[in-house]
Amino acid sequence: MIGIIGLGAIGRIIASDLHKFYNGKVVYIVRDKSSVNNLAKKFNAEVRFGDVNDPDSLVNAFKNLKVVIHAVHHEYNIAVMKACLKADCNYIDLGGLYHFTKKQLKLFNRFKKKNLLAIIGMGASPGITNVMASYGSRFFKEINNIQFLIGSEDFSTYKKESPLTNLYSIQTIIEEFSWKPAVFVDGKTIFVEPISGREEYKFPSPVGSKKPQFTIHSEIATIPYNLKSKNVSFKIAFDDSFVDKILTLKRIGFTVDKDIKIKDNKVNIMDTLVNILKKLPRPIPKKLNQYEIIRVIISGFDYYGYDKQVILDARIESINETVNKDTGVPPSIVSQMIVNNLINKSGVFPPELIINDKLFFDELFKRNIFIFCNDRRIN
Amino acid sequence: MKFDFVVLGATGDQGMIASKDLLESGYKVLLCGRNKYRIKQLLRHKNAKFDYVNVRDINNTAKVIINSGAKIVLNCVELRLNINVMKACLKAGVNYLDLGGLQEMTIQQYKFDNDFKKKKLLVLLGCGSTPGIANVMTRHAVGQLDSVDHIDLGFGWDSNIKEFVIPYSIESIVYELTTAPVALENGKFVNSKVCYYKGVTNLREVGMQNIYCIVHSEVFTFHKYFRNKGLKGVHYTAGFPEHSHKVLKTLIDLGLGSSDFVKIGGNEIKIIDFTREVLKSNKKPKDYKEVENVWVKVIGKRLGNNKTITMECITKTLSGYEFAGSNINTGMSISIMAQLLFNSLINSIGVTAPETCVPCIEFFKELSKRRMFVYENNKKIN
Known part of the structure; x- marks a missing residue:
């Protein structure tokens, strides 16, 4: 049995993918069971109560599950x-924004001892990015640099647009805009200013020119060590107007992680902002048409000692669905690999150390996610 | 006592x-x-x-x-x-x-x-x-005319440092920028589009400003007191410097001006209260100064001839009142x-x-003592 904890936007994509591609039983674990009754009925899933703030409830909810996919926010990863x-169940999550990832890796021995597996950062990025980097690394004797770049374009038409179009969790985005991004430079991790390095970069058509910026991300916590690269960076591009709005909020003090007194209550400013932004009306699409490119550029020396560069792209065209499918699909694929005993290790692993790239890319192909190596499709 | x-x-x-x-x-x-x-x-x-x-x-x-x-x-x-x-x-x-x-x-x-x-x-x-100084300036101008046809009025301000400082009560700003303004046109009150852009104007001491039509009480009181002088039109506009207007618009667009409640850790927090407190917690930049122009343009007739009287009151940040910027005029x-x-x-x-x-x-004299200067058709009168 596969469990999903958290049936938000990504949790629902995972649920949908499991419904399409998995014949076994799926369990939804949520705080408010009524919120997923319809979905569970539609996808023939079981619903159990579980609250990430209540560890006992989780242990109960996880009973008899082979694997749990954690789709709540990363601050609950350790819990x-x-x-x-x-x-006694295996674990998959969607990433730990560098700092949580570092803590999670420390649980390796405990998972190993119980002969259990935890795969951390198994969404699009981290996730697909790590597997692509691992795939590309085979062409190198020595890796000098790995750059992760993400760009997307929304060609959808909307009946009603939202004042803030965030492609993924607004909490994560606010954290990404506020926390100093880690960059691995000359064998050392340094932390640069949030939203720095915002320079124009030309992605392949139809995404085109974007301005990706350094962002705190899990890849930097594992890739430099596992793929032995001297330099690793991660950049993601957001729309100018989106960046402008978040920067405005940042400049006037709405994204700081500290308490403020409102009448008789003390509240955390960043948490309160996130809760307010979550209340914004969602866009109502007429026709969804989004495109995302996840790019990994690896450079170094090949086995003959020559300079080499490999560019890997994951190209995600999403018509009548959101590009978020690239985050929801990988944990579904990998949970099925675990259930089908295609992965047999124990301990805590990032994707680059444990996922069979061929099998994984084949599964992505079934979901219209195409992988290119130096512009040649490989799945 | x-x-x-x-x-x-x-x-x-x-x-x-x-x-x-x-x-x-x-x-x-x-x-x-x-x-x-x-x-x-x-x-x-x-x-x-x-x-x-x-x-x-x-x-x-x-x-x-x-x-x-x-x-x-x-x-x-x-x-x-x-x-x-x-x-x-x-x-x-x-x-x-x-x-x-x-x-x-x-x-x-x-x-x-x-x-x-x-x-x-x-x-x-x-x-x-405004309302306040604007109304007294209007009284001064109307008093010189036999009949009044139209009154345009408003305010515009700017700061020496282009960083966001909340210009006045966030509640009032949100109300003004989200409520359909009422103007007096041809003797009748008419609603128009929320905070609609009216163009650019050049204001004394402030410079070029984008102005927006907003809701204000003068439209109502001027009609009440000056309609017997023939008043048929009143339009109110607010001028915000671009850097300030952009922030205010972002706050409103992102729901931070809402009077709704949001649940945080078991407490119900009114969103606008949160916004006010966060904005209040920001320190003004060092040496930050403001200038504001409250203006009125009264168009009417005297002795059978068309006459336009423009009144302006200029307020600058005052020593000892740096915390208030140009808000001292209120x-x-x-x-x-x-x-x-x-x-x-x-x-x-x-x-x-x-x-x-x-x-x-007497009122203008007192304003002058506080370094707020009133101009009538470009001539300082206090």
């Missing part, structure tokens, strides 16, 4: 991993 | 400015509010005392006013509570001045006209900069009008507005 250890 | 004035909302920005001005003018002032800590410096003054007042409790507010011995109340609380304060003043038998109620509240406030007249008390609505204006009433230079009763009863020359 959910510990509940998996108690409930 | 028997007080000359009670200032309600004395712990807010405008209340602080008004209280400081009254105290510096030698009056005894009871400062009322909810957060004594904010005005501890003002309370060092020998003629100042603090009382905790929540104006939602009308009976207690009236009791505090009666015990103060003052006959004049300056209402500097949020405009949505104006009626509460008026009721407390009526109960206490004292005169009332406020900073304006935009159109909707102003109409409600006029319903108390007979009640105050019966007690021979005055309610002077909109005694800040808090100081209500203080001046209260003093004019105290000294019997205003003699009206009932609910009225400054354009009916505030003596222009």
Whole structure:
């Protein structure tokens, strides 16, 4: 049995993918069971109560599950991993924004001892990015630099647009805009200013020119060590108007992680902002048409000692669905690999160390996610 | 101590400015509010005392006013509570001045006209900069004309450092920028699109400004008092510097101006309260200065000839009032009008507005003492 904890936007994509591609039983674990009753009925899933703030409830909810996909926010990664250890089930999450990833890796021995597996950062990025980097690394004797770049374009038409079009969790975005991004330079991790390095970069058509910026991301916590690259950076591009709005909020003090007194209550400014932004009306699409390119550029020396550069792209065309499918699909694929005993290790692993790239890319192909190596499609 | 004035909302920005001005003018002032800590410096003054007042409790507010011995109340609380304060003043038998109620509240406030007249008390609505200074300037201009056809008015401001500083009450700004403005056209009130862009104008001392049509109470009171002079049109526009307008628009677009509640850790927080407190927690940049131009253009006839009179009042950040920027023109204006009433230079009763009863020359003279200069057709007159 595969469990999904958290049935938000990404959790629902995972649920949908499992419904399409997995014949076994799926369990939805949520705080408010009524919120997923219709979905569970539609996809013939079981619903259990579980609250990430209540570890006992998680252990109960995880009973008899082979694997749990954690799709709640990354601040709960450790709590959910510990509940998996108690409930004897394997674990997958969508990333830990560098700092959480570092902490999660420390649970390696505990998972190993119980012969359980945790795969951390198994969405699009981290996730697809790590597997692509791992694939590309085979062409190198020595890697000098790995650059991760993400750009997207929304060609959708909308009945009603939202005042803030965030492609993924607004909480994560606010954190990404506020926390100093880690960059691995000459064998050392340094932290640069948030939103720095915003320079024009030309992605292949139809995404075109974008301005990706350094962002705190999990890849930097594992890739430099596992693929032995001297330099690793991660950049993602947002629309100018989106960046402008978040920067405005940042400049006037709305994204700081500190408390403020409102009448008789003390609240955290960043948390409150996130909760307010979550209340904004969602866009109502007429026709969804989004395109994302996840690019990994690896440079270094090949086995003959020559300079080499490999460019890997994951190209995600999403017509009548959102590009977020690239985050929801990988944990579904990998959970099925675990259930089908295609992965047999134990411990805590990032994707680059444990996922069979060929099998994984083949599964992505079935979902119209295409992988290119130096412009040649490889799945 | 028997007080000359009670200032309600004395712990807010405008209340602080008004209280400081009254105290510096030698009056005894009871400062009322909810957060004594904010005005501890003002309370060092020998003629100042603090009382905790929540104006939602009308009976207690009236009791505090009666015990103060003052006959004049300056209402500097949020405009949505104006009626509460008026009721407390009526109960206490004292005169009332406020900073304006935009159109909707102003109409409600006029319903108390007979009640105050019966007690021979005055309610002077909109005694800040605009409404306030703008109304007295209009009175001055209209007084020179035989008939009035049209009045355009508004304000524009800018700062030397282009960083965002909340220009005035966020509640008022949100209301103004999200409520469909009412203009007077051909003698009739007409609604137009929310905060619609009216173009660019060049304002003395401020420079080029984008101006937006917003809701304001002057449209209503000018019609009330000047229609017998033939007034057919009134349009109100606000000018914000681009850097400020952009931030305000972002806040509103992203729901941060909402009066809805959001649940945070078991507590219900009103979004606009959160926004206000976060904005208040930002420090002004060092050496930050503002300039504001409150202007009125009155178009009419004198001796059969067309005549246009343009009035402007220029306010700059004042030494000792750096915390307030150009907002001193609001808090100081209500203080001046209260003093004019105290000294019997205003003699009206009932609910009225400054354009009916505030003596222009004396008022402009007091503005000048505070370095707020009034221009009539480009000539400084105070």
